[in-house]
Amino acid sequence: MKVLVIGSGGREHAICWKVKQSPLVEKLYCMPGNAGISEIAECVDIKVEDLDAIVEFALENNIDLAIIGPEVPLVMGLSDKLSENGIKSFGPNKMAAEFEGSKAFSKRFMEKYNIPTAAYGVYDNPQDALDGLExxxxxxxxKADGLAAGKGVLICQKMDEAVEAIKSIMESRQFGEAGDTVVVEEFLTGIEASLLCFVDGERIIPMESARDYKKAFDNDEGLNTGGMGCFSPNPIYTDKLQKFLDENILNNIIDGFKKDGIDYHGVLFIGLMIENDEAKVLEFNVRFGDPETQVVLPRMKSDIVEVMLKTIDGNLGQEDLMWNEQESVTVVLASGGYPEGYEKGKTITGLETVDEDIIVFHAGTKFDGDDIVTNGGRVLAVTCVADSIEKARERVYDNLPKIEFEKKQYRTDIAKL
Incomplete structure (x- = not known):
């Protein structure tokens, strides 16, 4: 098979790394890819938003399977375009992608199908939003309603902060068109957790659990980011919690999809807040999470290409998903200043010196001549799979000093249980 992965981040590097292990794959492309991905796939310099160019490339190169990593092309309808041209596409269609394209759409779906979530209000103009704070x-x-690269959620401790947040999003256009509508929600307490699921149109089947760390700095301080680290499995997933998730969330989601005529094929990421063995949904994403993918896929024993093909065809079974009982940790090395202003082009050294049990997934990197340099806010995800979370964590943090670039920053408390 010829496989094309669309995207350029750590998530896509992890997907390429796993796809490359499949005996079904004879040729692997990635567009646009990054410096790390180029070691295992042929990178093609086409932007993820250029849907026509992606389809043209896929047709010219007889692509058998296209795997869409980021949310933007999914929301734009890339899966539909590929399917219309006879190319198997892993990723939900445009209608289904609205679960990430609009937080208001997701909240209304949750309310309609009795999926536990925070109380909320949806507002299309600043004054209504300000009045709604009452x-x-x-x-x-x-929250900004639309796509904001993982940064459109503002937690406000005081009402005056909420007032400023609404004005910043809706009047100052902090997130552009994504802030035309805002969702205001009650603040939920508990422990945040991530659940990635394969959805094949008929069934929703969870992958192994993970816990992400959204805040930029230790002790969950600082601004929200796309994610600064992760570990898997998440010990908060008890049998009691799993029963609650099945009965109140997963079954209701797939039931809602069917009743609303949403033909969902791909990955559904469910962000959860968990307290007392019960959960509420924080958000839906319509693709693999980042950096959750970097800890979940290294634990996957199944052939991911077979799993994806069965997901597309609608015949995926629980028995198709097999997992390594070892545990995994990833820590993100970010550019200084992230998630606000940061500089690119910093030379990265030491990648070849990490230990053999360490996997380094590239997120924001590119080549500058023979050098690998930084090319984004989140630069690398340093990962280890070991017999315990504690051991995996120790191995990752032992290796972080070996990788250097100017102004690198990372959290020191990832997976500190």
Missing amino acids: NFSEPVVV
Whole structure:
């Protein structure tokens, strides 16, 4: 098979790394890819938003399977375009991708199908949003409705912060068109967790659990990011919790898809807040999470290409997903200043010196001549699979000093249980 992975981040590097292990794959492309991905796939310099060029390339190169990594091309309808041209595409269609394209759409779906979530209000103009704050108590969460690269969620401890957040999003256009509508939510307490699921149109089948760390700095301080580290499995997933998830969330989701005529094939990422063996949904994403993918896929024993093909064809079974009982940790090395202003082009050294049990997934990297340099906010995800979370964590942190670039930053408390 000829396989094309679309995207350029750590998630896509992890997908390429896993796809490359499949005996079904004879040729692997990635567009646009990055410096790390180029070691295992042929990178093609086409932007993920250039849907016509992607389809043209796929047709010219007889691509058998296209795997769409990021949310933007999914929301734009790339899966539909590929399918219309006879190319198997792993990733939900445009209608289904609205679960990430609009937080308001997701919240209304949750409400309609009795999926536990935070109380909320949806507002299309600043004054209505400001007036709506009267319905909430401190702290409160203000979200840009549309895509904001993982940064459109503002947790406001005081109402005056919420007022500023609404003005920043809707009047100052902090997130552009993504802030035309805002969702205001009650603040949920508990432990945050991530659940990735394969959805084949008929069934929703969870992968192994993970826990992400969204805040930029230790002790969950600083601004929200795309994710600064992760570990898997998440010990909060008890049998009691799993029963709650099945009965109140997963079954209701697939039931809602069918009743609303949403033909969902791909990955559904469910962000959860867990307390007392019960959960509420924070958000849906319509693709693999980042950096969750970097800890979940290294634990996967199944052939991911076979799993994806069965997901597309609608015949995936629980028995198709097999997992390594070892545990995994990843820590993100980021550019200084991330998630706000940061500089690119910093030379990365030491990648060849990490130990053999360490996997380094590239997120924001590129080649500058023979040098690998930084090319984004999140630069690398340093990962280890070991017999315990503690051992995997120790191995990762032992190796982080070996990799250097100017102003690198990372959290020191990932997976510190």
